[in-house]
Amino acid sequence: xxxxxxxxxxxxxxxxxxxxxxxxxxxxxxxxxxxxxxxxxxxxxxxxxxxxxxxxxxxxxxxxxxxxxxxxxxxxxxxxxxxxxxxxxxxxxxxxx
Numbered sequence: 001x002x003x004x005x006x007x008x009x010x011x012x013x014x015x016x017x018x019x020x021x022x023x024x025x026x027x028x029x030x031x032x033x034x035x036x037x038x039x040x041x042x043x044x045x046x047x048x049x050x051x052x053x054x055x056x057x058x059x060x061x062x063x064x065x066x067x068x069x070x071x072x073x074x075x076x077x078x079x080x081x082x083x084x085x086x087x088x089x090x091x092x093x094x095x096x097x
Contacts, residue, residue, distance in 0.1 A: 021044045024036065024043075025037060
């Protein structure tokens with residue numbers, strides 16, 4: 001059971017780090033800024049290095065709830081960006097007719 005908990009801790013921390021990596025890659029492509037990508041990568045690596053601490057904190061229900069809220073905010077942000085560009089594309093298409 002302890003090995004499974006260690007795997008879950010590592011997985012949560014790695015997912016946290018992966019989130020920063022993905023965000024950094026997206027932002028660096030959007031802004032064409034390799035320095036931004038590197039800074040976000042450093043932040044992700046710092047999160048990964050703190051895997052034990054993060055893993056312990058993920059057990060705390062209050063922290064889990066805050067991450068759920070952060071996840072919901074990230075989803076809302078993603079939907080807003082998608083909607084914005086969908087509307088912009090729709091308006092561009094309508095304007096060309």
